[in-house]
Amino acid sequence: MKKSIPEDLWKAFFQGDRLACARLITIAENRKERVPELRDALANRLGRAVRIGITGPPGVGKSTLTSLLALGMADAGHKVGIVAVDPSSPFSGGAFMGDRVRMEGLVGDQRIYMRSLASREGHGGLSPSTPDVADVLEGFGMDRILIETVGVGQAELDVLECTDLVVLVLQPSTGDAIQTMKAGIIEAADLIVVNKADLPGKDVVLNSLRFLFGMGLTKKIRPVPPVMTTSAMQNEGLPELVAELEKLASVLLDSGRHADLRRARMEKEIREAISQCLWTAYDGLTGATKCIQEKARELVEKAESPYPFIRESCSRVRVQALDKEASNGHGA
Amino acid sequence: MAEQPIKVVVGKPGLDGHDRGAKVVARALVEAGMEVVYLGLQQTPEAIVAAALEEDADVIGLSILSGAHMPHFRRVKELMDQQGLGDRLLTGGGIIPTKDQETLSGMGVGKLFGPGDDPQMIVAYIREWVKEHPRA
Incomplete structure (x- = not known):
C-alpha cells in the first residue's frame, strides 16, 4: 500500500526532465496521500x-x-x-x-x-x-x-x-x-x-x-x-x-512580507494536516462516521440540537502522542 | 479512493480548419467525466506532443479532415516515442480510409473514428484502453 515515489523519477526531476515534472504534478493532483512525500523531498528547494x-x-x-x-x-x-x-x-x-x-x-x-x-x-x-x-x-x-x-x-x-x-x-x-x-x-x-x-x-x-x-x-x-x-x-x-x-x-x-505569507501558509498547512490526521485516527478508533450518520438521523427526526452529542463526544477524546508506526494503520 | 479522471489532449494538426468534429468529441469526453485539454486549430505535431507531455496526458486525440492524416499521425507517434510518451494512447478521427487506418494501426496508432461513429464509441474505447494499460 505505502509505495513511495520511485527514486529514478526524482533523479530525472532534479536533472530538469520535463516529463518527470509532469508525472510529479500528476501525483500531486491525484494522490493526496503522497503529498507528504512530495513536501519532504521539495522542502529545501522552496x-x-x-x-x-x-x-x-x-x-x-x-x-x-x-x-x-x-x-x-x-x-x-x-x-x-x-x-x-x-x-x-x-x-x-x-x-x-x-x-x-x-x-x-x-x-x-x-x-x-x-x-x-x-x-x-x-x-x-x-x-x-x-x-x-x-x-x-x-x-x-x-x-x-x-x-x-x-x-x-x-x-x-x-x-x-x-x-x-x-x-x-x-x-x-x-x-x-x-x-x-x-x-x-x-x-x-x-x-x-x-x-x-x-x-x-x-x-x-x-x-x-x-x-x-x-x-x-x-x-x-x-x-x-x-x-x-x-x-x-x-x-x-x-x-x-x-x-x-x-x-x-x-x-x-x-x-519580509513574502516570508510572512509563507509562514502563514505553513501554519495553515500544519493545522489542517493535524486536524485531518486526528480525525482519521479518531474515526478509525471510534467508528465516528457511522455513529454520526445514525445520530444525525435521530436528531433531525426529534428536532433536537446536535450540541449535547458534540460535547459528549469531545469530552471523551484524550489526545495521546502515538508512535508513527502505531498510527499507520489508518491510511492517513 | 475515487478513480482519477482520464486526461485527454485534443488537437487539430495542420491547416484544416474544420473543428466542429473535434469540439463535439471533446464535449462528449467531458460529459463522460474526462478532463480534456483542448488545443484548437492549426497545431504542429511538435506543439501537440509538447502539450501532452506537460499535461501528462493519458490520451492524445487528433482530428484530421484534410487528407494529411498519414504524415501527421506518423510524426506525432514518432515524437511521442522519442519523448517518453510511447505508453500513451494516440487515437483520433476524420476522413481516414480503412487501408490507411490499417497502416497506422501497424505503426502503433490506436483505433480511428469517422463520420457517423457515435461519440459514445470513442468514450468506451478510451475508457477500455486506459483500463487495459495502467500506467506505473
Whole structure:
C-alpha cells in the first residue's frame, strides 16, 4: 500500500526532465496521500519563488494575459511556471480546459512550464491541489509561478490563500459589475488590470475604480492597488505591466512580507494536516462516521440540537502522542 | 479512493480548419467525466506532443479532415516515442480510409473514428484502453 515515489523519477526531476515534472504534478493532483512525500523531498528547494494569482470574470483575457506575462517575465530572466485552472463539471466530473488555445506563444519555450488543472472539488476558483502543484513547479526551478483561476464572480477567494500577489483582470463595459464586486475580490487585489483597453468603455471602468478606491474604505486595510490598462490583442501595456509586477515582487521580497505569507501558509498547512490526521485516527478508533450518520438521523427526526452529542463526544477524546508506526494503520 | 479522471489532449494538426468534429468529441469526453485539454486549430505535431507531455496526458486525440492524416499521425507517434510518451494512447478521427487506418494501426496508432461513429464509441474505447494499460 505505502509505495513511495520511485527514486529514478526524482533523479530525472532534479536533472530538469520535463516529463518527470509532469508525472510529479500528476501525483500531486491525484494522490493526496503522497503529498507528504512530495513536501519532504521539495522542502529545501522552496521559499524563493513569487506566486502570482491571475483572477477575474470569465472572458476578460486572463489566459492570454497570463501567457504574455510569462513571456515577459522569462525575457526578464525568470523561469516561469503556469498553473491554469478551468472548472470541472459538477455533473460529470469532466472538464474542458481551453487555456492552451490562448497560450500558443509558449509552445516549445523551455523557460516556461504550463499545466492545466481541472478545479475538481474546489469551489473557490482553484483546484484543491493547486498549492501542491505550485510546489512541484517551484521545486523544478521556477521562480515565478502564475496561478490563473477559473473565471470568477465576487468571492472566489482561494487564490488569496496560495499566492503572494493577486492580479485582478477586468475589461471595459463591466461598470455595473464593479459595484457588485467591491466587497469581494476587488479589495484583495494587489494590482488591477483593465484588459481589452482597445474596446469602448474603458474610462467607465477606470472611473468606477477611482471612485471605489478614492472613498478610502479599502485604504485602511491595504494600500490602493495600481490600476493598469492593457490590450493583449494590440500588444499594448504589457511591458509596463511586467515591470509593475516585478516592482511589487521585489517590494514583497525585500519587505519580509513574502516570508510572512509563507509562514502563514505553513501554519495553515500544519493545522489542517493535524486536524485531518486526528480525525482519521479518531474515526478509525471510534467508528465516528457511522455513529454520526445514525445520530444525525435521530436528531433531525426529534428536532433536537446536535450540541449535547458534540460535547459528549469531545469530552471523551484524550489526545495521546502515538508512535508513527502505531498510527499507520489508518491510511492517513 | 475515487478513480482519477482520464486526461485527454485534443488537437487539430495542420491547416484544416474544420473543428466542429473535434469540439463535439471533446464535449462528449467531458460529459463522460474526462478532463480534456483542448488545443484548437492549426497545431504542429511538435506543439501537440509538447502539450501532452506537460499535461501528462493519458490520451492524445487528433482530428484530421484534410487528407494529411498519414504524415501527421506518423510524426506525432514518432515524437511521442522519442519523448517518453510511447505508453500513451494516440487515437483520433476524420476522413481516414480503412487501408490507411490499417497502416497506422501497424505503426502503433490506436483505433480511428469517422463520420457517423457515435461519440459514445470513442468514450468506451478510451475508457477500455486506459483500463487495459495502467500506467506505473
